[in-house]
Amino acid sequence: MNEVYHIPAMLKETIEGLAIKPDGVYVDVTFGGGGHSRAILEAIDNSQCTIDNSQRAGESSVQKGKLFSFDQDEDALRNAIDDPRWTFVHSNFRYLKNWMDYYGVEQIDGLLADLGVSFHHFDCPERGFSFRYSAPLDMRMNQTAKRTAADIVNSYSEEELARLFWLYGEMKNGRSIARNICAKRAQAPILRTEELIAAALKLSAISYQPSDGIESRWSLGNTGSPEELGIPTNAKKDLAKLFQALRIEVNDEMGALREMLVAARDLLKPGGRIAVLTYHSLEDRLVKNFFRSGNLEGTIEKDFYGNALTPFDVIEKGRTASDDEVERNPRSRSAKLRVAETLTMHNAQCTMHKGLMRFGTN
Numbered sequence: 001m002n003e004v005y006h007i008p009a010m011l012k013e014t015i016e017g018l019a020i021k022p023d024g025v026y027v028d029v030t031f032g033g034g035g036h037s038r039a040i041l042e043a044i045d046n047s048q049c050t051i052d053n054s055q056r057a058g059e060s061s062v063q064k065g066k067l068f069s070f071d072q073d074e075d076a077l078r079n080a081i082d083d084p085r086w087t088f089v090h091s092n093f094r095y096l097k098n099w100m101d102y103y104g105v106e107q108i109d110g111l112l113a114d115l116g117v118s119f120h121h122f123d124c125p126e127r128g129f130s131f132r133y134s135a136p137l138d139m140r141m142n143q144t145a146k147r148t149a150a151d152i153v154n155s156y157s158e159e160e161l162a163r164l165f166w167l168y169g170e171m172k173n174g175r176s177i178a179r180n181i182c183a184k185r186a187q188a189p190i191l192r193t194e195e196l197i198a199a200a201l202k203l204s205a206i207s208y209q210p211s212d213g214i215e216s217r218w219s220l221g222n223t224g225s226p227e228e229l230g231i232p233t234n235a236k237k238d239l240a241k242l243f244q245a246l247r248i249e250v251n252d253e254m255g256a257l258r259e260m261l262v263a264a265r266d267l268l269k270p271g272g273r274i275a276v277l278t279y280h281s282l283e284d285r286l287v288k289n290f291f292r293s294g295n296l297e298g299t300i301e302k303d304f305y306g307n308a309l310t311p312f313d314v315i316e317k318g319r320t321a322s323d324d325e326v327e328r329n330p331r332s333r334s335a336k337l338r339v340a341e342t343l344t345m346h347n348a349q350c351t352m353h354k355g356l357m358r359f360g361t362n
């Protein structure tokens with residue numbers, strides 16, 4: 001297969017952000033094509049080559065650095081890394097804590113999450129992630145999961161669909177699209193991507209004529225660019241949002257992210273780092289507020305002196321890919337890198353000291 005499984009976004013910036021320690025235990029919760037994982041392993045290696053002053057005479061120089069890589073899609077295993085320091089965990093990252101317990105890992109030095117789907121998902125027609133291909137409405141990252149996009153499209157109420165399109169797709173016309181879908185599915189279940197597209201566009205504000213439109217062309221088994229398929233240019237953005245919203249719901253991406261963030265916070269050592277690459281505003285807001293506050297509610301607790309009590313020092317606040325990278329890899333355009341470090345006792349004491357000083361001068 002010549003397919004490019006994935007091109008990692010902001011690789012250099014992410015690895016720098018993790019400030020990898022030679023003997024550290026790291027977790028990449030989104031293995032995908034393994035680009036980031038390989039770079040983490042290399043960074044462990046490179047640092048190991050430098051002289052470690054703390055190494056006492058006679059102590060074995062066995063590599064202690066370890067990397068656990070999660071992916072819920074077993075296709076990712078095609079990119080397996082042959083390295084004794086590497087362990088693949090075929091699981092949803094929401095079970096991070098359980099798996100670390102299973103492997104006897106109490107604390108970790110760093111964690112990377114490169115959220116969402118890989119190029120492979122979009123470029124694999126039969127998985128149903130892309131509106132460019134005629135395919136069953138599937139969109140499951142975990143191919144053994146029960147619920148597909150077709151289940152959602154055909155079982156959610158109009159209200160639930162509208163809410164979903166608004167919440168996860170930020171679609172201003174989500175309500176009318178939900179209405180169109182419900183009208184269409186009353187005639188027959190919507191089971192394929194082209195049926196969903198026809199349902200969503202036909203009755204929406206977009207001027208789409210089914211007679212010269214995509215349904216007939218799709219039925220010939222065509223795949224190709226939206227232009228070739230006759231999808232109106234002004235509908236592409238809406239379709240991208242519609243497919244994104246469904247994908248997020250099918251895979252409960254926000255729920256999994258919430259659970260993983262809490263587990264990561266509890267697993268990270270003082271001075272450990274967490275790097276997250278987000279791709280849409282909803283997940284980015286969640287990560288940003290979590291890093292600021294250390295909790296899912298985003299509420300910043302204060303101590304007696306009015307100092308913010310947060311477990312993190314925020315290192316990167318939403319860095320984006322360089323123009324060069326976007327040119328080379330257009331899909332990196334929407335990536336935002338956020339990095340946080342768990343406060344060490346030293347930092348926590350400095351914060352408290354600053355509070356005392358402020359209290360004293362007031």
Ligand SMILES: C[S@@+](CC[C@H](N)C(=O)[O-])C[C@H]1O[C@@H](n2cnc3c(N)ncnc32)[C@H](O)[C@@H]1O
Nearest residue numbers: 006008030032033034035036071072092093114
């Ligand atoms: C953007 S890709 C990561 C690409 C990777 N950084 C690389 O260098 O190739 C995201 C990957 O994470 C996986 N994934 C997404 N959500 C997940 C979850 N909740 N649990 C486990 N894997 C997940 C997807 O299957 C996909 O392979």
